[in-house]
Amino acid sequence: MRILFAKVLLALFLFANAVHAADPLPSWHDGKAKQSIITFVTQVTTPGGTDFVPAPERVAVFDNDGTLWSEQPMYFQLAFALDRVKALAPEHPEWKTRQPFKAVLEGDLKTVLAGGEHALLELVMATHAGNTTEEFAQVVKDWLATAKHPRTGRHYMDMVYQPMLELLEYLRGNGFKTYIVSGGGIEFMRPWTEAVYGIPPEQVIGSSIQTRFELRHGEPVLVRLPEINFIDDKAGKPVGINQHIGRRPIAAFGNSDGDLQMLQWTCLGNRKGFCLYVHHTDAEREWAYDRTSHIGKLDKALDEAQTKGWTVVDMKNDWKRIFAFE
């Protein structure tokens, strides 16, 4: 009797373990969002099914800021640029009296942002150009190793969404190739996306400045120039996807109006596609914002997601955990 009881317990234990192992998205609450993902992946990977998609065409594209990691209280790349102004200030005494650099050095973010796009562009050019691609990658790595998020006190790389990491893994396990398609700088992301997301540099698409090939004492380098090359946002996202991948994705994930055209390119027209919006609804564990936010505004796209029947993730109710460190 005692042995039978032990056997039953063991069987229950093994069963529970098997159920747990079978759940590819353990940080997602069971619900419509999670189910819609699993249903889609099952459909496109079932051989002989009407919606079957061969593995090489299983392209999934992810926005980064606000979709894979946080973007509040400011884009993390902007925090990088501000820190970079401070680090470079000794070489630029003129910044003490010149905007927007003066405001940055005085910690007056309000004045910086009041300068609008022009001020931000000037900051980006002053902090992102002038060195080689290899030097810049090192600067990014050094910053990420030390800088801390102002609210959580965590390294920025710790502020990635655990449920999305599981989703990336789940898709790759089902033959998908996962890409980042972000308005952020392509060279700002590539030094760390492989370690953090499992996405190698050749699968990162982003905004870029121009570069020039040079031989310096026989050493080839690419010099980063203070001129915009490509803005990978809004209608630029389908353009960037076509330029880099040359295939239309079958799954797209975003969180703001800036991702709308990418999701349209994936899901509209006579084709099977999966589109998902991450809706920031959790003021306690992360942030809550949408239609009126200056960062990651989700307004027109939220309406379109509802009209088109795309999946909308309610972060507060769909995600058990947001960050791995919770």
Place this chain on the structure above:
Amino acid sequence: MRILFAKVLLALFLFANAVHAADPLPSWHDGKAKQSIITFVTQVTTPGGTDFVPAPERVAVFDNDGTLWSEQPMYFQLAFALDRVKALAPEHPEWKTRQPFKAVLEGDLKTVLAGGEHALLELVMATHAGNTTEEFAQVVKDWLATAKHPRTGRHYMDMVYQPMLELLEYLRGNGFKTYIVSGGGIEFMRPWTEAVYGIPPEQVIGSSIQTRFELRHGEPVLVRLPEINFIDDKAGKPVGINQHIGRRPIAAFGNSDGDLQMLQWTCLGNRKGFCLYVHHTDAEREWAYDRTSHIGKLDKALDEAQTKGWTVVDMKNDWKRIFAFE
């Protein structure tokens, strides 16, 4: 005794087969070029060796025109553009009197070429822009299915180099990711490179015109615009490689001065890289040209290849076969 003899014969047969199966480059004559390739691949794939390179970093880049397929008597894409002018002429009555279109329609290639880069650019824009990316891909496929090379009478896709196909396969079998990096149009190559070279669209880098995202009656399209986006030639090749791949290649293959910077980016500086030039030396089976050719000029780069000790393939003496149809 008879049985022993049969056994010896069988053993010899099996041995011969094994030797054949073990040769990854059967269309290459044994010699310095072939040996240099095999030595390099062995070095970077031997675990624990001083030159070992992890698989994700085994990036190999190939020029296309003159390196993977022929480029004489004119770039195949130019033949496409000329045929396209003829196909579109009924919609453009004004071309009958306007250069360079008039010359094309009259089969007067000399006048076309006399127009220089400006005339060629006008031809490309008139024949490559104005439709959607999906429409253009279909036009390319239709042309390749019917057009024949003026000298061999073969389909253009049959004029790929058999030894290079074996090389691509050999590299991939050793964990390399193979890329095309061509001055030719990215959208002209993508519709067929996977079937012909085993290189998927996302691993094709080329020159491009601009595109614009549009919703046409709810259908998303990318419209091809008559404006240059990127010229993937000379110093543009390292720039394109960095933009698309974000890693420096460890092997590069070219045939003209236009590939020099790509090979420098791969092989110069403090790193282990493999660089190879295909030298067109076989007037009988293919073409013989180098320092003074208008197409695929190989002059400065031939000197640099010799100075730097890069591999130079002598097509006549290094390749047993050039085309599969021989």
